[in-house]
Amino acid sequence: MKWRVVELETHDAYLNMALDEAVSEDIMNGSSPPTIRFYTWKPGAVSIGYFQSMKDEVNLDTCRELGIDCIRRWTGGGAVYHDAKGEITYSLIAPASLFPKNIIKSYEMICGWIVNGLKTLGIDAVFSPVNDVLVGGKKISGSAQTRREGILLQHGTVLFDLDLVTMFSVLNVSKQKFSDKMIKSAEERVTSIIKQIDVDKKDVYDALLRSFTEDKDFEYGAWSMKEMFRAKELARLKYKTDKWMFSR
Amino acid sequence: MIFQAKQKVKEGKVVKVEVDCEKFIKDIKITGDFFIHPEEILDEIEQSIIGLERSASIETITSNIKSRIADMDIQMISISPESIALLIREALI
Numbered sequence: 001m002k003w004r005v006v007e008l009e010t011h012d013a014y015l016n017m018a019l020d021e022a023v024s025e026d027i028m029n030g031s032s033p034p035t036i037r038f039y040t041w042k043p044g045a046v047s048i049g050y051f052q053s054m055k056d057e058v059n060l061d062t063c064r065e066l067g068i069d070c071i072r073r074w075t076g077g078g079a080v081y082h083d084a085k086g087e088i089t090y091s092l093i094a095p096a097s098l099f100p101k102n103i104i105k106s107y108e109m110i111c112g113w114i115v116n117g118l119k120t121l122g123i124d125a126v127f128s129p130v131n132d133v134l135v136g137g138k139k140i141s142g143s144a145q146t147r148r149e150g151i152l153l154q155h156g157t158v159l160f161d162l163d164l165v166t167m168f169s170v171l172n173v174s175k176q177k178f179s180d181k182m183i184k185s186a187e188e189r190v191t192s193i194i195k196q197i198d199v200d201k202k203d204v205y206d207a208l209l210r211s212f213t214e215d216k217d218f219e220y221g222a223w224s225m226k227e228m229f230r231a232k233e234l235a236r237l238k239y240k241t242d243k244w245m246f247s248r
Numbered sequence: 249m250i251f252q253a254k255q256k257v258k259e260g261k262v263v264k265v266e267v268d269c270e271k272f273i274k275d276i277k278i279t280g281d282f283f284i285h286p287e288e289i290l291d292e293i294e295q296s297i298i299g300l301e302r303s304a305s306i307e308t309i310t311s312n313i314k315s316r317i318a319d320m321d322i323q324m325i326s327i328s329p330e331s332i333a334l335l336i337r338e339a340l341i
Contacts, residue, residue: 051282052280056279076281076287077281077283103285103325130260145283
């Protein structure tokens with residue numbers, strides 16, 4: 001089976017999430033190949049899990065002030081602040097039959113590629129069930145997965161740099177007043193690539209690209225016109241709507 | 249009347265329930281950072297709880313959820329019928 005790899009690109013939150021769904025649809029109907037894509041978010045965005053409440057999780061006023069998008073994902077899991085410069089995000093969209101039926105085992109397999117990529121940079125990363133990658137006990141990457149109509153979609157982020165001040169201002173992480181103590185506590189739980197090693201973001205992307213494609217028959221590709229048309233339609237008619245975003 | 253409870257369940261994730269209840273449960277919303285595959289099953293789980301008496305036991309709530317999803321091919325990660333039932337019971341104290 002030949003994979004398509006779509007190299008690092010930048011979109012807004014709505015198109016990023018809509019592309020994942022549009023490609024899932026086309027893999028389902030046999031018109032698109034299994035796909036691995038890498039991307040960043042511009043403007044920065046907060047994504048919440050499928051089962052989360054936007055009003056509970058996100059400080060919408062601050063997002064508006066800072067020009068940060070808010071989006072509800074098609075996948076479960078927690079709220080994430082996607083800094084425009086601070087992370088590399090991946091999506092893998094493929095027939096579920098290529099992966100273990102057990103969800104945690106499939107997380108282990110795909111997150112294993114992140115672990116291997118980071119190891120080639122000299123970062124001693126480990127998979128931590130359910131869906132995290134840790135370095136020295138601190139989270140450096142989180143992922144989320146859904147399976148619909150026989151298609152597995154897993155997307156996740158690798159933290160290159162951390163902007164905890166913005167992160168805490170856009171997420172309703174606590175009812176406590178925003179404080180230095182909260183920052184310190186987060187720094188004990190979360191890390192980033194540049195806290196581990198001095199490296200360019202491009203080198204991190206190259207390492208991830210190599211580890212995700214290792215042992216795979218693949219070619220670099222782009223979105224078909226049909227995929228992009230459908231993604232723009234989904235962005236407009238689904239992901240940007242209050243009905244979708246505030247449905248829980 | 250709306251009742252709420254929120255806590256980190258034993259499977260590891262933070263779950264919140266909002267229950268609209270008088271003598272019987274009229275509506276319920278379960279939110280959190282857990283995973284259920286397929287995701288739409290949560291609607292079934294919520295439906296299985298509507299109509300129960302306010303005094304329904306943890307066992308009754310759990311059993312209602314389990315029987316609703318019994319023949320479905322689902323995976324619940326970091327949440328369980330028992331944890332949902334415990335949280336509802338806590339909300340309705």
